[in-house]
Amino acid sequence: xxxxxxxxxxxxxxxxxxxxLEASGHDVVAVDSCNDYYDPARKRENVAGRHLxxxxxxxxxxxxxxxxxxxxxxxxxxxxxxxxxGPDFELYVRRNVLATARVFEAAARAGRRVVYAxxxxxxxxxxxxxxxxxxxxRPISPYGVTKLACEHLAxxxxxTLGLEAVGLRYFTVYGPRQRxxxxxxxxxxxxxxxxxxxxxxxxxxxxSFTYVxxxxxxxxxxxxxxxxxxxxxxxxxxxxxxxxxxxxxxxxAERELTLSWHGVAAGDARRTKADGAKAERDLGWHASTxxxxxxxxxxxxxxxxxxxx
Numbered sequence: 602x603x604x605x606x607x608x609x610x611x612x613x614x615x616x617x618x619x620x621x622l623e624a625s626g627h628d629v630v631a632v633d634s635c636n637d638y639y640d641p642a643r644k645r646e647n648v649a650g651r652h653l654x655x656x657x658x659x660x661x662x663x664x665x666x667x668x669x670x671x672x673x674x675x676x677x678x679x680x681x682x683x684x685x686x687g688p689d690f691e692l693y694v695r696r697n698v699l700a701t702a703r704v705f706e707a708a709a710r711a712g713r714r715v716v717y718a719x720x721x722x723x724x725x726x727x728x729x730x731x732x733x734x735x736x737x738x739r740p741i742s743p744y745g746v747t748k749l750a751c752e753h754l755a756x757x758x759x760x761t762l763g764l765e766a767v768g769l770r771y772f773t774v775y776g777p778r779q780r781x782x783x784x785x786x787x788x789x790x791x792x793x794x795x796x797x798x799x800x801x802x803x804x805x806x807x808x809s810f811t812y813v814x815x816x817x818x819x820x821x822x823x824x825x826x827x828x829x830x831x832x833x834x835x836x837x838x839x840x841x842x843x844x845x846x847x848x849x850x851x852x853x854a855e856r857e858l859t860l861s862w863h864g865v866a867a868g869d870a871r872r873t874k875a876d877g878a879k880a881e882r883d884l885g886w887h888a889s890t891x892x893x894x895x896x897x898x899x900x901x902x903x904x905x906x907x908x909x910x
Contacts, residue, residue, distance in 0.1 A: 604628040605824075606670045608658060608704065609677035611635055613778050614718070614771070616647035617817050618674060630654065630666065636696075638679060639781050647778050658700040663707035672824050675704050675717040678748075681782060682722060682868040685744035697747035702754050709762035715755075716823045719832060721772040721809070721873045723749040731809075731876035734770070734832055742868030752832060759830045767827035769820060772836035772875045776813030776895055777902035785896070788847065789903035792854045797861040801869060804844035809875045811837035812890035812898075822884040831883070836875020838888040849893060853900045 605622055609615035610631030619629050632654045635641040645653075654666070658677060667673065679685075679696035701717065708715045722745035723738040740746045755766035779786045791798040819835040827833065841849070851858055881887045 602626045602628070603671035604630065604669055606630045606632065606666060606673045608632045608673070608675045609718070611644035611648045611653055612676065613647075613780050614774055614813060614816055614820070615674075615676040616778055617776075617813050618676065618820055621814075621817050621821065630670065632656070632658070632661070632666070633677065634658070638681065638684075643781065658703060659695065663703060664710065667707055667711045667713055670711075670713060672714040672716070673704060673708050674820060674824065675701065675715055678718060680744070680780065682742040682744045683866045685742050685747070686867050690743045693744055693747045697744075698750050698754070701751045705754055705758040705764055705766065706762070708766075709758050709764040712763075714765040714767070714824060714829070716767045716769065716820060716827065717751060717755065719752055719768045719770045720745065720748045721770050721834070721836065721875065722870070723752065723770060724870070724873070726870050726872070730872060730874040732834070732874060733876040734834055734879055741870065744868065756830060765829040767823045767829065768832035769823055769835045770832060770875075771816055772809040772811050772834065772873050774811045774813050774816045776899050778813070779899065784843065785846070785850075785899055786903060788850055788858065789854070789900050790907060792850060792856050792858055792900075793904045793907035795859075797859040798847075799861045799863055800843060800847075801863045801866040802843070804847070805842055805871075806865075806869065807840050807842040807872045807874070809836040809840050809873045810846070810892055810895070811835060811875075811888055812895035815888045815890050819880060819884060819886045822886045826884050828883060833880045833884065834875040834877055835880065836873070836877055836888065837890075837892070838877075839892045840874045841892055846892075846896075849896055850900070853893070853897050854904075
C-alpha cells in the first residue's frame, strides 16, 4: 500500500481516480482548488464528505505535501476549449502552465514520479486517423497550447532535473460526474428535463469517446509501468459522431431530444480517433467499455441528479 497525491481530486476524472486508489488500499492526499469554472458544489458532491485540501497549487507548500508520497497524479487544470479564447486565457496559463511547473519542480526535488493530464487537443485537426503519439502536435485552441506546453515542461524538467513524468493525452472522457459543460452531460440532462440541447456544428464532428473507468485504469497503469518522459494516448475503442451519440442517447433514455443548432465552436477539432497501440504495448491497457454501456451508466447518473433537485 502506498500514499499518493492527487491534484484535481474533486473533479471528474480525479474523483474517480481517488475512489479507485482508495479501493485498492492506498492512502490519497486529495487536492483541489474548487474554482468557479463550474459550480463548486458539484465538485464537493464528488468528494462526498471526505477530506480535501482545498487550495490553489500556486499557493500550496508542495514540498510538505509530497513528503512521504510515492508519486503524484497531477490532474488539476483549467479545462475547456471554447472558453480559452479571449481574456480568460490568463487563467489557463496560471492553472495549467504555471501550476504544472510548480508541481514538476517539487516532484523533481522529492524524486517522485508524476503522471500528468494532457489532452487530445494537442493534436488539433490531426493529419492522420487513428492518430499516433508521433503525430506532429498542432493545437487549434489556446487550451491545447497550454497542455502542449505542459508536455514540453515535463521534457525540460526530465532532462535538467531528472523528473520522471508520464503524460496522458485523454480523448473525450465521459461517464458519471462528467463536467456540466461537456456534451454528454448537457445532452443527458436536457433529455432528463425535456429541454433543448445546444449542438455546435452539423453533428458530423466525431470523437474517440473514452469511459471514465477505462481512463482511470490507464492512469494507474501509467504510474506503475509508463516510461519516464513518455506520453500516451488514452482513447476509447469506439469512435462516434455527435449525430450517432445523440441517437444512442435517445435509445438509452427512451426519449426524443430537442436540438438547438449553432455554428461550429471556436477551437473544436472536427475529429479525434486515438491510436492506442503504444498504451497497449507499454501499459498493457486498452479501452474496454462499449459506448452504449457507458452512455447507459451516465444516463442513470444524470437522471438521478435531475430527479433529486
